[in-house]
Amino acid sequence: MSAKPASPGRKKAGKGEETRAKILEAALALFMERGFEQTTMRAVAEEAGVSLGNAYYYFESKEELVQAFYERSHEEHLAATASRLEAERDFRKRVLATLHAKIDTSEPYHRFSGVLFRSAADPHSPLNPFSDASRAVREEAVQLMERVIDGSSLDPPADLRRELPYLLWLYEMGVILFWIFDTSRGRGRTRHLIDRTVPIVTRLISLGGNPILAPLRKAVLKLIRELRDGDAFAGGDAG
Amino acid sequence: MSAKPASPGRKKAGKGEETRAKILEAALALFMERGFEQTTMRAVAEEAGVSLGNAYYYFESKEELVQAFYERSHEEHLAATASRLEAERDFRKRVLATLHAKIDTSEPYHRFSGVLFRSAADPHSPLNPFSDASRAVREEAVQLMERVIDGSSLDPPADLRRELPYLLWLYEMGVILFWIFDTSRGRGRTRHLIDRTVPIVTRLISLGGNPILAPLRKAVLKLIRELRDGDAFAGGDAG
DNA sequence: GCTCCTTGTTGAACGCGTTCAATTATTACC
DNA sequence: GGTAATAATTGAACGCGTTCAACAAGGAGC
CATH class of the missing domain: 1.10.357.10 (Tetracycline Repressor, domain 2)
Known part of the structure; x- marks a missing residue:
């Protein structure tokens, strides 16, 4: 369904999987704390320690x-x-x-x-x-x-x-x-x-x-x- | 309900009423033609012949x-x-x-x-x-x-x-x-x-x-x- | 006619979701 | 270890909804 890497990559588990998980957990924490609307993608990316564009590399949209x-x-x-x-x-x-x-x-x-x-x-x-x-x-x-x-x-x-x-x-x-x-x-x-x-x-x-x-x-x-x-x-x- | 001028106004019917109606009719035409999402407030304002900020003078939001x-x-x-x-x-x-x-x-x-x-x-x-x-x-x-x-x-x-x-x-x-x-x-x-x-x-x-x-x-x-x-x-x- | 107040208008700017070209890092293979 | 291919990362920029200070126009009262 998603065109973005659900399970990123290589034959071996790579860096991507870890980054994806970090973004997801950051998002969950912020959504739970602030709600969806009040949470920006910039905040999610920052919380996860990645760039904004990197968050979009893994997830097509905020809703995803x-x-x-x-x-x-x-x-x-x-x-x-x-x-x-x-x-x-x-x-x-x-x-x-x-x-x-x-x-x-x-x-x-x-x-x-x-x-x-x-x-x-x-x-x-x-x-x-x-x-x-x-x-x-x-x-x-x-x-x-x-x-x-x-x-x-x-x-x-x-x-x-x-x-x-x-x-x-x-x-x-x-x-x-x-x-x-x-x-x-x-x-x-x-x-x-x-x-x-x-x-x-x-x-x-x-x-x-x-x-x-x-x-x-x-x-x-x-x-x-x-x-x-x-x-x-x-x-x-x-x- | 709206904090914006529903019936704008002077003691006499003013310019505002006319402007408001122009914005509404422009919006209706564009929404019908393009749908809500594809219609921008900039397009509505332009179609109505007013500035973007002027459209927001009359309507609090696009949804309004x-x-x-x-x-x-x-x-x-x-x-x-x-x-x-x-x-x-x-x-x-x-x-x-x-x-x-x-x-x-x-x-x-x-x-x-x-x-x-x-x-x-x-x-x-x-x-x-x-x-x-x-x-x-x-x-x-x-x-x-x-x-x-x-x-x-x-x-x-x-x-x-x-x-x-x-x-x-x-x-x-x-x-x-x-x-x-x-x-x-x-x-x-x-x-x-x-x-x-x-x-x-x-x-x-x-x-x-x-x-x-x-x-x-x-x-x-x-x-x-x-x-x-x-x-x-x-x-x-x-x- | 002048002044004051209110209505009406504008354009620059903000933050947000999203995009993407350029660059870097990682991995597999030889 | 070196190379090529691919995955991962970045930061600048875009368009959109929205905001607001500054200004212009209009009407009422004196």
């Missing part, structure tokens, strides 16, 4: 620094969730664990998380959760939800079961969106939102098999597929 | 130019919807008319609508639909939804009825969000989304009175109130 942390956070979430899921079979509890772990592992990056939201406006940005450039991360996250469901006792209607990992991922994206704007202590509001919505979501899934709601369920699932899989309707790009 | 169009679009929507609502009593058709009118009146500004999304990251931005700074516009929009419901034959449960204008406005925000990213011809995808979701939403509202769903309805409404009215839980600003 954030992308590195986004991916780090994602890896940390996968790791944190794995052990929590082993201990639990109840669907509700598995979802709760997964979402709370997401908040836990995202916390160090909260100060500059607003840039995630901002970059989502760019359809090509690796920070946009729906973009092609973030497909790998997205698929891993949806896979995680697949495992949340798979290892549980949940038994939804087949058509809903097929779409459920993606829907749960969307739900998680909604929670993250809320978290980005949450300034409460310990992200209390987000945690409360999770605790309140997980039972609602669980109930909805259970009710999804109810005959009264079957037409609704089918309509919603149809729409989701259309939106996700694209060009089933409408014209081309109006530019 | 967009705010002017946001408000214009809002006014145009109110006007467009008024007549459409008089001709219709069916709730579904009233919502359809309202949402399609929103897309119609927003269309001239689509090219640079991404900045609306970007500014939503700033809790204080007048472009953030949830901010204090946009309270007036928000309340008018919720009032519009109140009229959509009031002039219809809809009869939802009382607790839902109370929150419904706000919920419909949230729904509209979701549609606008989708529209911002929609590059299809004539915003076909967004219009399809509207046509598909309005029946779903209408059905949900009707089903909201069903005893099976009553606990769900109450839980969702409770959560909405908590989120909107704030500080009922969690601690203060973690900074």
Whole structure:
């Protein structure tokens, strides 16, 4: 994805790898301390002990620094969730664990998380959760939800079961969106939102098999597929 | 809201009003042609026939130019919807008319609508639909939804009825969000989304009175109130 | 008409993200 | 150890959004 050296160089680990890491760690410290906007690339370079141009040798843009942390956070979430899921079979509890772990592992990056939201406006940005450039991360996250469901006792209607990992991922994206704007202590509001919505979501899934709601369920699932899989309707790009 | 002269002035309408309008119209033309990012303030000033600093005399920032169009679009929507609502009593058709009118009146500004999304990251931005700074516009929009419901034959449960204008406005925000990213011809995808979701939403509202769903309805409404009215839980600003 | 105050205008300059030609350092190979 | 190729580094400069002191223009009051 990046045209800049992710793993620089030579056959042997070279100087570049060390420099890249120094820039990343300097950026993390400053972003956490000052926020994204208040941190200049000049400050990052100085903190890392390199020139400004050198920082751009490794990272295409200021936002690409954030992308590195986004991916780090994602890896940390996968790791944190794995052990929590082993201990639990109840669907509700598995979802709760997964979402709370997401908040836990995202916390160090909260100060500059607003840039995630901002970059989502760019359809090509690796920070946009729906973009092609973030497909790998997205698929891993949806896979995680697949495992949340798979290892549980949940038994939804087949058509809903097929779409459920993606829907749960969307739900998680909604929670993250809320978290980005949450300034409460310990992200209390987000945690409360999770605790309140997980039972609602669980109930909805259970009710999804109810005959009264079957037409609704089918309509919603149809729409989701259309939106996700694209060009089933409408014209081309109006530019 | 703006600290800069919105209606500049002398006791009599002055030169400023004319200059301000020239800048706005120049900006609109260039934003529509080139998009927000590719349009520089220098180009706007030159097109308007004023100096760069003069443009900043009237508008605090480049984004504030967009705010002017946001408000214009809002006014145009109110006007467009008024007549459409008089001709219709069916709730579904009233919502359809309202949402399609929103897309119609927003269309001239689509090219640079991404900045609306970007500014939503700033809790204080007048472009953030949830901010204090946009309270007036928000309340008018919720009032519009109140009229959509009031002039219809809809009869939802009382607790839902109370929150419904706000919920419909949230729904509209979701549609606008989708529209911002929609590059299809004539915003076909967004219009399809509207046509598909309005029946779903209408059905949900009707089903909201069903005893099976009553606990769900109450839980969702409770959560909405908590989120909107704030500080009922969690601690203060973690900074 | 003159003076004072306010509005309106300007152009130079600032800091920031970013770029890139020139140079230096490092590595692999002989 | 020497050479060639490549990676790594630098510092000057660019364009952009924005700022502001200095100045000009306009209107009200005497």
